[in-house]
Amino acid sequence: MARTPKRRAPRPAPDAIMLPEAAPEPKAAPEKDAGKSDLAAVHATALKRWRRADEADRENRTEAYADLEFLEVPGAQWTKEAKDSRADRPCLEFNRLPTTIAQITGDIRQMRPAVKVVPVDSRGDPETADVIAGMVRYVENRSDAASAYFAGADQQVACGIGHWRVETEYGSDSTFEQEIRISPVADGVGVRWDPDARLPTREDARFCFVPVDMSRDVFEETYPEATPTQLGDADLNEGGLSEWATHDTVRVAEYWLKRPVKKTLALMPDGEILDLTDKSDADHAERLARAQAVNARIERRDGHQVERYLITATEVLEGPTAWPGRFIPIIPAVGIEMQIGRRRLRRGVIRMAKDAQRAYNYARSTQTEVVALQPKAPFIGTEKQFKGYEHVWETANTENHPFLPFNADPNAPIAVPQRVQPPVASAGLAELTREAAEDMKAVTGVYDASLGARSNETSGKAIQARQREGDVGSFVYIVNFSRSIRHTGSVVVDLIPHVYDTARTIRVVGEDGKVDRVQINEVTGLADEGDPLDKIRNDVTVGAYDVAMEMGPSYTTRREAALDGMLQLVAAAPNLAPMILDLLAKAQDWPMADKIAARIRAMLPPQIQAMEAQESGEAPPPPMPPSPQEQAAMAQQERQQQIEAGRQQLDMEKLNVEREKLQADVLKIQAEIEKAHIDAQARIVEANRPQVPGMDGGIIASDPRIEAIGAAVAQLSDVVSMLMEEMSGAVPPIAQDGPPMAEPPPPALPEMMTSEPPPGGFSFDPAALGQPAPDLMGF
Incomplete structure (x- = not known):
C-alpha cells in the first residue's frame, strides 16, 4: 500500500532533541538536567581527550602561531637575539610575504567553487537534486559563506590550517522553522582534532574541540551560575590546563563527539529505509506497523550520534545537545601536511620563507645603514x-x-x-639583496610573472601561460581548499532533510545568481477513494544524494569568456549570426539585455524555437503568421504552379489528339493488311487449283514469294499489336503539385521495325530473299 504523505511536524529545537539509543544496551540518553555523576564522567573523558589532542598537535600549532606573527606583527621578523646584538643599529622590515600570500588567496577567491548534487540511489530524483543544489547555494548566499571560506583560506595558506563551521538557527524569533548557516572560526589554529583521524577533512574523527577565550566579565554575564576558573588553581597546573585561565580570560571549549549507538533499520520492498531507532518518536509506531505489514527486513546496525557539550576546565556548562547530521560540523582547510613516522607535520607558505625574508631584511637594513647613516x-x-x-x-x-x-x-x-x-654603496650588499629576493620567490613558488611583473612576453596568451605556470607551485592549496568546500556541501546536504523537513516555500539560488522560490515537500495529486495519491513534489527528506565539486572561474567570468568566444565565432562565420544573436545579447552586461534576447529569440526560425522549447520542457511556440513578403512569394509560387498545371493539361490534350490520329492510321494500315492478306489467299488458291486439260500454263506448285508475303503479313500484325500496347502505356499522369513534369518523349518504334529483329523474331529483310521488296499495298 502506498504511504500517505502528510505535513511533517517541525523539528524541535536543538536543546530539545531526543537522543537515540546507546550501545550496547538501549537506554534513554541523558538530558540537560542529567545527574552530576554522568556529567562528571563526560567532563573527565573530555579533559583526557583534550590532553591527548593538545600534545599530538602542539608542535604544528606553535609553529602556526609563530608564522602568523611573522606575517602580521611588526617587529616579529627579527629575533630577540638579533635585536640585542645590533643594539642601536637599524632593524628594518621590508615584508614581501603578504603580497605572495595575497597572490595565492586571490587565485582561490577567483576560482569560485560550485557545488553539484547528484542522486546516488533509486529514491533520489534529478529534479530534487537540482533543488537541493540551489538550497546549498542559498545557504551560502544567506550566511555570507564567502567570508568564512576566505578567512579560513587566509590561515590555510599562511600557516597551514584554517577552519569554518556549519550551524543551525531559527529564521527569526517568531517562527519554528530553522535555517542553516556557515560561519567562520576565528581561531582556526586552536582547534584540536582526534589525533587518530587520518582523512584530510577529518570526517573520520571521533571528537573535536573548538576553544574560545572569553573575558571574565562576559563569562560571568553569560553563565551566572557557573564557577569561573581561577588563576593559579592547583588542579589546572597539575593537569596541564594552565592556559585555560588568565587574569582577564576564561577558556570555554565546544566538545564535539560521536557517541556509538545501535540503530534499527527496516528495508522496505520498494527500497525505502525506515529508521526505527527512536521509539519516542511520534511516528515510530506507524513506521513499525508499515514494516511489519510487508515483512520488511529489519536489522540492528552500528552507528553513531553526534553530540555537543560546552565545557570549562572544571565543569560542563551545556549539553548534551544532539546534532541531527552524521558529520561533526567543523570543516578544516589544510595546507601542506606530511606524515613522518608517528609525527604529522603541517605548514603553509610562511614556514619555508622565513629565512629568505630575514636575509632580505638584514641586507636592506645594512645597506641603509651604510649609505644613509654616513x-x-x-x-x-x-x-x-x-x-x-x-x-x-x-x-x-x-x-x-x-x-x-x-x-x-x-x-x-x-x-x-x-x-x-x-660614500659609495656596497656592491656585495646589493647582490645579497637580490639573492634574498630571488630565494623568497623560489621558496614560495610565486615568481614575478604570477605577480604581474613584466617580462620578455609580448602576447596576451604568452603572459597568461607564464602566469599559469607560476600558479602550479601553489595549486596544492587550491586543491585542498576545494576538498574542504566539497565536505561543507556534504555536511549541508546531510542536514537538509532534518532542517527542511516540512512543506514550506524556500528560496534557491541558480548558478547565475538568480533567486527563485520553490515549494518543497509539497503533497500533489488528486484524492483516490478518500486516500491521497502517494506523490510529494521536491521531497528533500527521502533519497540519498552525493556532492560533486567544480572549481573554476565565477559565473561572471565564464559569461565574459563565452561572450568573447561568440564574438570571435560571428566574426569568423557571419552567416551564423542570426542563429546565435539571442545568446549574444543575453551574454551582455548592460541593462535590459535579457529582454532584448527574448525579443530576438521570438524571431528565430521555427526549428530552433521548437528545439529550445523541447530542451526547457515548455510547449512549442505557436506558428508565426507569414510576413507580406512571404505572402507575396507564396502567391507567386501558387500562380506559377497553376500555369505549369495548365501547360501540362494542354500538352496532354495534344498528346491525346496525336494518339487518336495514330490510332486511325493504325486502323487504316490494319485494313490494308487485311485486304492484302485476302488477296494473297486468293492468289494462292488460284495458283493451286487443278488446270483443265488443254488450257495453257502449268500448275504453280509453290511460290516462295507468296510464303514470304504471308510471313511478312503475320509479322506486321504483331508489330501493330505491340505499337498499340506502347501507345496505351505512354500516357503520363497529370502532376497536381510540385514542379512541372518534363514532356514525355515520343514513343519509340519497336525494334521489329528496324533491320535488327528482337530475340527469336522474324527479320523482314527483302534482300535476304534475293528479290526486291514486295509491294504490300498493290501487288
Whole structure:
C-alpha cells in the first residue's frame, strides 16, 4: 500500500532533541538536567581527550602561531637575539610575504567553487537534486559563506590550517522553522582534532574541540551560575590546563563527539529505509506497523550520534545537545601536511620563507645603514681659507647659502675649498639583496610573472601561460581548499532533510545568481477513494544524494569568456549570426539585455524555437503568421504552379489528339493488311487449283514469294499489336503539385521495325530473299 504523505511536524529545537539509543544496551540518553555523576564522567573523558589532542598537535600549532606573527606583527621578523646584538643599529622590515600570500588567496577567491548534487540511489530524483543544489547555494548566499571560506583560506595558506563551521538557527524569533548557516572560526589554529583521524577533512574523527577565550566579565554575564576558573588553581597546573585561565580570560571549549549507538533499520520492498531507532518518536509506531505489514527486513546496525557539550576546565556548562547530521560540523582547510613516522607535520607558505625574508631584511637594513647613516661629505681647505667665515661653512651642509666666501691662501695645495668624495654603496650588499629576493620567490613558488611583473612576453596568451605556470607551485592549496568546500556541501546536504523537513516555500539560488522560490515537500495529486495519491513534489527528506565539486572561474567570468568566444565565432562565420544573436545579447552586461534576447529569440526560425522549447520542457511556440513578403512569394509560387498545371493539361490534350490520329492510321494500315492478306489467299488458291486439260500454263506448285508475303503479313500484325500496347502505356499522369513534369518523349518504334529483329523474331529483310521488296499495298 502506498504511504500517505502528510505535513511533517517541525523539528524541535536543538536543546530539545531526543537522543537515540546507546550501545550496547538501549537506554534513554541523558538530558540537560542529567545527574552530576554522568556529567562528571563526560567532563573527565573530555579533559583526557583534550590532553591527548593538545600534545599530538602542539608542535604544528606553535609553529602556526609563530608564522602568523611573522606575517602580521611588526617587529616579529627579527629575533630577540638579533635585536640585542645590533643594539642601536637599524632593524628594518621590508615584508614581501603578504603580497605572495595575497597572490595565492586571490587565485582561490577567483576560482569560485560550485557545488553539484547528484542522486546516488533509486529514491533520489534529478529534479530534487537540482533543488537541493540551489538550497546549498542559498545557504551560502544567506550566511555570507564567502567570508568564512576566505578567512579560513587566509590561515590555510599562511600557516597551514584554517577552519569554518556549519550551524543551525531559527529564521527569526517568531517562527519554528530553522535555517542553516556557515560561519567562520576565528581561531582556526586552536582547534584540536582526534589525533587518530587520518582523512584530510577529518570526517573520520571521533571528537573535536573548538576553544574560545572569553573575558571574565562576559563569562560571568553569560553563565551566572557557573564557577569561573581561577588563576593559579592547583588542579589546572597539575593537569596541564594552565592556559585555560588568565587574569582577564576564561577558556570555554565546544566538545564535539560521536557517541556509538545501535540503530534499527527496516528495508522496505520498494527500497525505502525506515529508521526505527527512536521509539519516542511520534511516528515510530506507524513506521513499525508499515514494516511489519510487508515483512520488511529489519536489522540492528552500528552507528553513531553526534553530540555537543560546552565545557570549562572544571565543569560542563551545556549539553548534551544532539546534532541531527552524521558529520561533526567543523570543516578544516589544510595546507601542506606530511606524515613522518608517528609525527604529522603541517605548514603553509610562511614556514619555508622565513629565512629568505630575514636575509632580505638584514641586507636592506645594512645597506641603509651604510649609505644613509654616513655623515655628509665635508669640505677640505686650509685654516686661513675659512678664517672669519666659520659660521658660514659650519652650516654649508644644512643650509642653502647663496655663496660661500673664503680667504685666498697662496700656500694652500688647492686654491678653492672642495668637497670630499661621497660614500659609495656596497656592491656585495646589493647582490645579497637580490639573492634574498630571488630565494623568497623560489621558496614560495610565486615568481614575478604570477605577480604581474613584466617580462620578455609580448602576447596576451604568452603572459597568461607564464602566469599559469607560476600558479602550479601553489595549486596544492587550491586543491585542498576545494576538498574542504566539497565536505561543507556534504555536511549541508546531510542536514537538509532534518532542517527542511516540512512543506514550506524556500528560496534557491541558480548558478547565475538568480533567486527563485520553490515549494518543497509539497503533497500533489488528486484524492483516490478518500486516500491521497502517494506523490510529494521536491521531497528533500527521502533519497540519498552525493556532492560533486567544480572549481573554476565565477559565473561572471565564464559569461565574459563565452561572450568573447561568440564574438570571435560571428566574426569568423557571419552567416551564423542570426542563429546565435539571442545568446549574444543575453551574454551582455548592460541593462535590459535579457529582454532584448527574448525579443530576438521570438524571431528565430521555427526549428530552433521548437528545439529550445523541447530542451526547457515548455510547449512549442505557436506558428508565426507569414510576413507580406512571404505572402507575396507564396502567391507567386501558387500562380506559377497553376500555369505549369495548365501547360501540362494542354500538352496532354495534344498528346491525346496525336494518339487518336495514330490510332486511325493504325486502323487504316490494319485494313490494308487485311485486304492484302485476302488477296494473297486468293492468289494462292488460284495458283493451286487443278488446270483443265488443254488450257495453257502449268500448275504453280509453290511460290516462295507468296510464303514470304504471308510471313511478312503475320509479322506486321504483331508489330501493330505491340505499337498499340506502347501507345496505351505512354500516357503520363497529370502532376497536381510540385514542379512541372518534363514532356514525355515520343514513343519509340519497336525494334521489329528496324533491320535488327528482337530475340527469336522474324527479320523482314527483302534482300535476304534475293528479290526486291514486295509491294504490300498493290501487288
